[in-house]
Amino acid sequence: MQSTFRSRVRLRHLHCFVAVAQTQHLGQAGEQLGLSQPAVSKTLTELEALLGARLLERKRSGTDLTELGQRFLRHALRVLEDLDEAADSIGGPGAAGRRQIRLGALPSVVPDLLQEAVLAFRATHPEIGLAVQTGMNRTLIDWLKADMLDLAIGRMDNPAVMEGLWFEMLSAEPLLLAVRKGHALAAAPPSLADVMAFPLVVPAQGSAPRHSAESLLARHGFVLPTGVLETSDAYLGQLTALKSEAVWLAPRCAMRQALEDGELVLLPISGQGSEEPVGLLRQGGRELDEAAEAFVHDLRERATARSRGPAPKARG
Template sequence: MTRPAVPALPSGFARNVQLRHLRCLVAVAQERNLARAAERLALSQPAVSKTLAELEALSGRRLVERGRKGARLTAAGEDLLAHALRVLDAVGEAAESMEGGTRAAGARLRLGALPSVAPAWLPRALAAFGQAQPQVTVTLTTAPNAPLLESLRSGQLDAVLGRIADPQHMAGLSFELLQAESLAVVTRPGHPLAGLPAASIHAVLEYPLVVYGEGTIPRHSTDSFLSSWGLKLPATRRLETLDVAVARLVVRDSDSVWFTPLGAAADDLAQGTLVRLALPTPGTEEPVGLLVRSDADLPVHAREFIAQLRTLAGRSR
């Protein structure tokens, strides 16, 4: 579903808009709260409201909706946000150029990744990137897909390693497929079900389970897989977590069974610290890929990291 086209801005907009207006819009988009945006900008909340009102008057449209859940951009606000981010990025690059490149050592790459995807993809890519770009500081945010995409759209992240979302959540974003991965059913070595030539789904459900939280793609895949057998998750004896490190340790130290995307357990499976049960999971494949803002002009170091991911994906395939 595509959004309706936003009318052109008034002719006086370009002559009168100022950087403070754009910085205010970006801060509100990223903080989603006027008070936090004001604190970030070192302004009073009334000053932020006044600046937003000026910007809305210049643009001739409503840009921000205020409610009990905070402040959110309208469709027009999101369209203007994309331009504001480009302008502020250009100003930052100009400042760096005027300073003779002295800020290069402080370059930063802001990544987001799904907890279930990060373990399989990021360690090797980050290690190679660190050798190639040692002057760049990398910050990594792990979270569910929806907040990652919102942070990407608002300019808080440069790129996200995640999954494609519904069309209404993909406005302004592009997705590059890296790989499709399936669900795996994993236990510790020596588990009563490990090593069997064929595991029974009914037998699996007799043991404590480790699953991802509601609303995540891995949880949806788990529920759908069980539903295909006419089953559902037991109401008791299950751990729901997005923390892959906790999940793998619980499974290694108990008789719990873990329903997880294959990549999240790949290293443990390769090292033999976890084993995959002989339980086919057809139809659970989900695409994993790279998401960036469609109009983003990524810096060289970000493009180099993306190249590392593509190389890793090619080897994996």
């Protein structure tokens, strides 16, 4: 089987497979490659026949990689990257094209660590492009595995999902509760029962902070009421809290800047035990270029400085 695969596999098989893995859709992959959907399907069938294994699960809504498909993707990407590097080495330094770091991030880190690091990097490396995409943690992991990102600021997941990835912790972010200035709950130290009488803005369903939020409430004998606003978008959470009577329950990184600016008031309700590690995700065994390493170094330093600094104080 191995000798047959080596002698008959072609680059078109790898390009087609990688395109489908990245788009998770046969039709979109075909548009990207300039092929019809039947041609994409035929090429994938040929590749699976050569390997003697299923690489993809085909569904009406798109495709998912099998466990073997995820493993094969890492090798396919490496082959195509090696070919690109070989072409660049022959063409000379000017053949490498525009330099860019592809970065993914959880929406909650955008107003805090990410925006500061991006602004600083733009000042010191104006010649390096930054392409930033936000998404839920599983989405970031999928993008990393499909080589659509170089780095991501996200969270740990279960071992099966994290296969082939490295995680480096930057900080542990607890959940906080905040309201606008002048809110009734800001006048005197409230209880959690007082908070539950107001509309809530909580992390999105399926996210790690959402699980922590439900656990935090459960420890005090509460469950999430109906009618809550669910979002992982820090900007929407902040705007809702500023322009309504809602209480915003979110990781510290999502609201730190608004607290420091005095736009929001932190409620003195402990989020102890709700801490979720946030850190850098990257493909295991893959070296970053000099510019990406510089960006990572800056992120580490900023995260360390944040961990040593004082936490936002509750204000009435």
